[in-house]
Amino acid sequence: MTIEQLDARKSARADSADSAGGARRRYAQEVLALARRWWIELLRERLNLVFSLAQPAIWLVFFGAGVERAIDTEVIGTDDYIGFMLAGIVTFTIVGNGVSGAMPLLWDKETGYLDRLMSMPIARSSVIVSRFVFQVVQQSAQILLVVSVALVLGVRIATGPLGLLVILLTAALLTMSVTAAFSALAYAVPQHGTFFAVAGFVSLPLLFMSNAFVPLGAMPAWMEVVARLNPLTYAIEAMRTLVLDGWEPRVAASLAVLALAGVVCLALGTWQFRKQTGERVRG
Amino acid sequence: MSPAIETAGLRKSFGEHVAIEGLDLTVERGDVFGLLGPNGAGKTTTIRMLTTLLAPDSGTARVCGFDVSAQPSEVRRRIGYVMQRVAYRGLLTGRECVEIEAALYHLPRREIPLLAKAALDAVGMLPHADRRWTTYSGGMQKRLDLACGLLHSPEVLVLDEPSLGLDVQSRHNVWEFVGDRRLGGATILLATNYLDEADRLCNKVAIIDNGRVVVQGSPSELKRAVGADVVEVATREPERLRQVIETERWVKKIVAGDMGDLHIFVEDAAVALPAVMRIGLEHGIGLERVSYSQPSLDDVFLLHTGRELREAGVAS
Numbered sequence: 001m002t003i004e005q006l007d008a009r010k011s012a013r014a015d016s017a018d019s020a021g022g023a024r025r026r027y028a029q030e031v032l033a034l035a036r037r038w039w040i041e042l043l044r045e046r047l048n049l050v051f052s053l054a055q056p057a058i059w060l061v062f063f064g065a066g067v068e069r070a071i072d073t074e075v076i077g078t079d080d081y082i083g084f085m086l087a088g089i090v091t092f093t094i095v096g097n098g099v100s101g102a103m104p105l106l107w108d109k110e111t112g113y114l115d116r117l118m119s120m121p122i123a124r125s126s127v128i129v130s131r132f133v134f135q136v137v138q139q140s141a142q143i144l145l146v147v148s149v150a151l152v153l154g155v156r157i158a159t160g161p162l163g164l165l166v167i168l169l170t171a172a173l174l175t176m177s178v179t180a181a182f183s184a185l186a187y188a189v190p191q192h193g194t195f196f197a198v199a200g201f202v203s204l205p206l207l208f209m210s211n212a213f214v215p216l217g218a219m220p221a222w223m224e225v226v227a228r229l230n231p232l233t234y235a236i237e238a239m240r241t242l243v244l245d246g247w248e249p250r251v252a253a254s255l256a257v258l259a260l261a262g263v264v265c266l267a268l269g270t271w272q273f274r275k276q277t278g279e280r281v282r283g
Numbered sequence: 284m285s286p287a288i289e290t291a292g293l294r295k296s297f298g299e300h301v302a303i304e305g306l307d308l309t310v311e312r313g314d315v316f317g318l319l320g321p322n323g324a325g326k327t328t329t330i331r332m333l334t335t336l337l338a339p340d341s342g343t344a345r346v347c348g349f350d351v352s353a354q355p356s357e358v359r360r361r362i363g364y365v366m367q368r369v370a371y372r373g374l375l376t377g378r379e380c381v382e383i384e385a386a387l388y389h390l391p392r393r394e395i396p397l398l399a400k401a402a403l404d405a406v407g408m409l410p411h412a413d414r415r416w417t418t419y420s421g422g423m424q425k426r427l428d429l430a431c432g433l434l435h436s437p438e439v440l441v442l443d444e445p446s447l448g449l450d451v452q453s454r455h456n457v458w459e460f461v462g463d464r465r466l467g468g469a470t471i472l473l474a475t476n477y478l479d480e481a482d483r484l485c486n487k488v489a490i491i492d493n494g495r496v497v498v499q500g501s502p503s504e505l506k507r508a509v510g511a512d513v514v515e516v517a518t519r520e521p522e523r524l525r526q527v528i529e530t531e532r533w534v535k536k537i538v539a540g541d542m543g544d545l546h547i548f549v550e551d552a553a554v555a556l557p558a559v560m561r562i563g564l565e566h567g568i569g570l571e572r573v574s575y576s577q578p579s580l581d582d583v584f585l586l587h588t589g590r591e592l593r594e595a596g597v598a599s
């Protein structure tokens with residue numbers, strides 16, 4: 001096909017672009033195209049792929065083998081320390097992915113490719129949403145791997161295979177908040193050094209100020225208040241309940257809080273993104 | 284049909300610094316329009332406003348009749364933008380880059396492989412399509428960007444300094460590319476600080492300096508307006524020479540160049556050349572070199588700004 005023939009098709013395409021229902025299809029097309037870009041990059045970076053997949057499983061083994069001996073089972077309320085830790089490790093992975101997942105966005109911003117993307121007729125949110133889709137798929141693989149390791153170490157999920165699906169859903173909901181928040185940070189900072197300074201400062205306290213390692217009931221009162229404001233707490237509570245206890249109403253409540261946090265963070269991220277891309281100074 | 288690009292009183296400042304000050308431009312359909320000026324003149328700022336990447340402070344800019352602030356998505360659908368900097372594309376192959384961007388322009392899924400192939404072929408990148416982007420030379424990376432700008436058959440192609448930093452061969456590739464599009468009737472906005480590039484490729488040129496249009500027209504119009512010819516004289520005593528020939532009837536204007544030489548704008552070089560040499564001899568002013576040329580866009584720039592384009596670029 002020649003360029004002239006390409007031109008001839010232009011008007012036909014313009015017609016189809018204006019048809020009703022086309023908007024959703026176009027949105028899906030651009031999100032998938034951007035996610036394809038992230039996938040190709042990940043699959044070609046073999047070392048990155050191996051380490052990121054195996055990391056949570058390795059964490060679980062180290063924690064399980066070592067820290068377990070030092071833990072008071074009265075405090076955590078169960079004998080199954082690895083089962084208790086599983087939710088914390090998954091959440092830890094999600095935060096780590098959130099930080100490393102914002103890197104390509106920083107990179108696009110600093111190399112100028114973001115300008116190219118922004119000159120295209122794509123929805124402003126599709127860049128962040130594509131990143132979210134990509135992260136969910138990537139970390140679902142990580143979670144399945146870490147859960148398999150936990151099964152080998154003797155953990156039994158109280159809610160069975162269906163519970164595992166809900167765990168993946170919970171992780172995806174938290175990912176929405178985390179990815180959007182770190183993306184917003186990536187777009188807001190003047191350059192990547194600031195991003196890593198802030199992200200490094202935030203991510204560990206985010207974990208310690210949740211119930212990842214200590215149940216809410218065992219915390220000092222002030223800390224419990226902080227932990228209650230932390231979306232991580234709700235993800236961990238939901239996942240931990242599904243692993244240790246079974247189908248409890250608080251799982252649904254936690255998921256509702258997570259969904260709300262996700263929507264808020266996504267709105268925040270998109271707003272930052274619009275702000276930064278609408279009025280950027282020079283190129 | 285509305286003009287391809289139309290701006291009126293366009294203004295943009297960054298804090299104290301006014302980058303664009305009341306810019307009025309009209310690019311008709313089918314024009315290859317050169318935006319010519321030194322670095323820092325406001326070319327990229329103008330392009331960023333026209334490509335919806337930067338909001339104007341005041342004034343209007345329309346692309347294909349659509350306002351860049353009020354209807355940015357209509358504008359984006361109609362432009363192809365090739366940035367000054369090569370777009371970083373990591374570990375992807377050339378073909379993957381083009382296919383992904385084709386999807387971002389919402390081209391029909393089934394046609395994308397063929398469209399990508401045609402666009403790669405148009406810039407001579409088809410033989411290298413399946414190599415990774417990181418293995419490409421600078422010229423090849425630029426050609427890939429050109430292919431991506433072409434994918435959706437944009438109504439207006441915006442090229443920001445397309446041959447900046449390229450070797451001679453790659454510059455010629457870019458020129459060929461623009462020449463082919465021009466024959467096909469495409470509208471192209473081309474920012475450049477290479478005069479030869481603008482002269483060779485564009486049918487209209489606007490010279491901008493300090494955020495304003497200094498002068499615009501076709502290259503030949505602009506050059507005609509300079510006067511018939513330019514005589515360049517290199518001498519150790521430019522000021523004395525200027526004094527003694529300033530009053531001659533055939534001198535239209537004298538401007539000092541950046542190497543201490545004089546550019547004398549004259550009616551007819553055939554008359555002026557011997558006269559300059561005679562006057563130099565009479566007053567005992569040593570002339571090191573005397574040459575004359577048809578006016579170039581550099582002379583146009585010099586005439587209207589009092590500076591040479593090269594010098595202006597270095598100074599900013």
